[in-house]
Amino acid sequence: MRDFRSERVREIPPSGIRKFFDIAQEMEDVISLGVGEPDYDTPWNVREAAISSIEKGYTAYTSNSGLNELRDEISLYQKERFGVDYNPVNEVLVTTGASEALDITIRTVVNPGDEVLVAEPAYIAYCSGVILSGGVPVYVPCPAKENFRLTPDSLMEKITPKSKALLCNFPNNPSGGVMTVDDYKAIADVIVDHDLLLISDEIYNEITYEGMPSSAACVEELRERTVIINGFSKAYSMTGWRIGYICAPEEIAAAALKIHQYVMLSAPTMSQYAAIEAVKNGWEARNEMVREYNIRRNLFVNGMRRAGLECHMPKGAIYAFPSVESTGLSDQEFAERLLKEKHIAVVPGSIFGPSGADHLRCCYAISRDNLVTAIERIEEFVNEL
Structure with a gap:
């Protein structure tokens, strides 16, 4: 056989x-x-919000993009926390965890043979996701001597004519390394000059210990070529709720939505109500x-x-x-x-x-x-x- x-x-x-x-x-x-x-x-108030939604019978599908109120709150969070505007109508997509957000983003942008630069050490799903999409993962080292940060020189060394996107995760799993706004500014010229898309997994953004968290989209030159992957699993201890999101330019968000519609329809309804409570009152x-x-x-x-x-x-x-x-x-x-x-x-x-x-x-x-x-x-x- x-x-x-x-x-x-x-x-x-x-x-x-x-x-x-x-x-x-x-x-x-x-x-x-x-x-x-x-x-x-x-947190109990988050669990209670989900229980209440079930008791009220809010158990049907939501909009493919997610509840309007949740997308509004995500947009407000990005604005207040990082100073980045996302239109909740067409630039925010609620997903079944950050894992789905990552998967459909990769599938949205990668053609067979495209190279995706992966800042490493990196979570094991990144390279596998690229391979499953027909792409070619290319490791970009972020070694201990650089405090596990991504530098312009390391990035430049790995770029080829086939390079299409850069995938990075800061704060980093597994190293705990972070990128400041200045660090993102340092790599911005390389990303723009080589016309790369930046896929930034920021799931650990709210778990930082020295100063405010930063986001790649804070850098003006990167805003229109960055896809933010985030969710509620780590910051609000909601791993089993499977609720995440994408913030991206309209064209990419709309394309990712098409895949989401076919494979997931919508994120769990009660989890979305829990996420609304988390982002509003979980601080x-x-x-x-x-x-x-x-x-x-x-x-x-x-x-x-x-x-x-x-x-x-x-x-x-x-x-x-x-x-x-x-x-x-x-x-x-x-x-x-x-x-x-x-x-x-x-x-x-x-x-x-x-x-x-x-x-x-x-x-x-x-x-x-x-x-x-x-x-x-x-x-x-x-x-x-």
């Missing part, structure tokens, strides 16, 4: 993150630093969560440095990215042995791209008690080496 799978599906590897989760689930006494998810419950809970993450960030990074592992201080997101180069083990070997010998699950950095080699992605969105225990076990492991 023939192999009925498409060549593109066969080409993409299974998730390297899932490998360690699957092993960890079969073991006892494992502390996982691998899941990229807030450990807080969704206090979000600020409390970020304050706690800041404490855990400092606790974990200092613990890694005490253990003798070089560790960049992340300025955003919920991950630390310590280097294990000094141990003589590869990131894969270190992660496998740490899980087997100390029952601590982390993710090898190399699965996020070449710049992640010899690093570990460690999510500190777990309880302080578990975080302290994890630090102690990692210190023990390194000392035993």
Whole structure:
């Protein structure tokens, strides 16, 4: 019998993150630093808004683009937070999570053979999404020596006549690196001169620790050639609600809407009502969560440095990215042995791209008690080496 799978599906590897989760689930006494998810419950007022919508019978499809009120609130948020105007009627599209937003954006713009520049280390879905669309992912390094930022020189080195778009994620998963407005300005000329589209995944934008978050669209030259991917999963601890959005120039938003209409129709209705409450009245809970993450960030990074592992201080997101180069083990070997010998699950950095080699992605969105225990076990492991 023939192999009925498409060549593109066969080409993409299974998730390297899932490998360690699957092993960890079969073991006892494992502390996982691998899941990229807030450990807080969704704020009660947000849950209550969803419950109320169900009780009122608001359970039918919404407009394909999403509830008008939610798109209005997203537009207002972008204006007040970043000073960027988006018309809620034709430049904002509500999606089933930021994952769908990313997928349909890539499919909207990528033709077979187009090269998509991917700033790395990068979330594993980026390259796979490009491949599934027939495009060619091209890694652009954002190494530790640059504090995991994207620089004009690194970008220039990877551009070819086939380059069509740049896909980046700041604050970054897995490194916690951030881009300031000045950093975006520094790469703007390169993007404009080479007529690239910028796809900016800003899902962690509200989890920053040093100053205000920034957005690529803040830069005037980039506004009309940038697609913003965002959502409610991380900032409001709403991962399971599957609610995200796209902010983009009208032409691209309309094209993405066509794909959305065929594959998803509309985002879950009760999740949209929950998102309205979150963006209007979820700030206090979000600020409390970020304050706690800041404490855990400092606790974990200092613990890694005490253990003798070089560790960049992340300025955003919920991950630390310590280097294990000094141990003589590869990131894969270190992660496998740490899980087997100390029952601590982390993710090898190399699965996020070449710049992640010899690093570990460690999510500190777990309880302080578990975080302290994890630090102690990692210190023990390194000392035993």
